[in-house]
Amino acid sequence: MKRPNRSARSAALVGDETSPLLACTPASWVEAAAERIPELLVDHANCEKKAASTALALIFAYPEDRALAVALSKLAREELKHFEQVDRLMRELEVPFVRQKPGRYAAELRRCLHSREPRRKLDLLLVSALIEARSCERFDLLAERLPTTVAGLYAGLRESEARHFERYLRFAESELPGEAWRPRLEELAAVEAELATTPDRDFRFHSGPPSGAR
Numbered sequence: 001m002k003r004p005n006r007s008a009r010s011a012a013l014v015g016d017e018t019s020p021l022l023a024c025t026p027a028s029w030v031e032a033a034a035e036r037i038p039e040l041l042v043d044h045a046n047c048e049k050k051a052a053s054t055a056l057a058l059i060f061a062y063p064e065d066r067a068l069a070v071a072l073s074k075l076a077r078e079e080l081k082h083f084e085q086v087d088r089l090m091r092e093l094e095v096p097f098v099r100q101k102p103g104r105y106a107a108e109l110r111r112c113l114h115s116r117e118p119r120r121k122l123d124l125l126l127v128s129a130l131i132e133a134r135s136c137e138r139f140d141l142l143a144e145r146l147p148t149t150v151a152g153l154y155a156g157l158r159e160s161e162a163r164h165f166e167r168y169l170r171f172a173e174s175e176l177p178g179e180a181w182r183p184r185l186e187e188l189a190a191v192e193a194e195l196a197t198t199p200d201r202d203f204r205f206h207s208g209p210p211s212g213a214r
């Protein structure tokens with residue numbers, strides 16, 4: 001797999017054989033995050049809720065896939081626990097909840113989804129794997145850069161998100177065994193890498209570096 005835009009720092013996942021990610025988060029995004037912790041936490045809390053709701057939506061969309069339903073039921077509960085952890089930290093740090101416009105990352109990835117089955121199910125699993133993997137990579141980077149109050153939480157969440165992306169990938173693999181899922185993963189991963197690394201109008205947990213950041 002070609003790995004464009006790889007920075008000198010070897011982030012935990014990019015470059016790893018098991019990682020679906022094609023590009024490291026730019027250092028300018030990490031620096032923006034360190035300067036904008038309240039915004040980061042608000043969006044992160046939203047991401048955890050969204051991760052739980054995505055898992056539930058998949059359970060409803062594919063009820064006949066009972067192995068998927070049971071795995072995602074557990075995953076959704078973990079995501080809601082993460083939400084509660086972030087909410088607790090926001091209260092400790094006196095970060096108010098502020099409504100934010102949805103960012104471009106999830107919207108653009110959603111535009112790539114096939115509309116027809118069985119391709120749609122494969123795409124949903126692969127996109128979920130990519131989002132979880134990006135979360136995992138960013139938790140790792142932020143755990144090194146942010147103050148200990150936030151870094152401690154992020155170091156702990158990293159492990160869960162690693163399990164989540166692996167789980168989604170295994171289910172994708174079982175949809176199209178024999179490596180046939182991999183070319184589609186590479187197509188979606190190229191879009192994801194672009195979204196995570198190119199200048200973005202809004203700063204979000206999964207955004208590119210905010211426009212104006214150097």
Ligand SMILES: [Fe+2]
Pocket residue numbers: 048051078079082157160161
């Ligand atoms: Fe999570």
Ligand SMILES: [Fe+2]
Pocket residue numbers: 051079132160161164
């Ligand atoms: Fe997750």
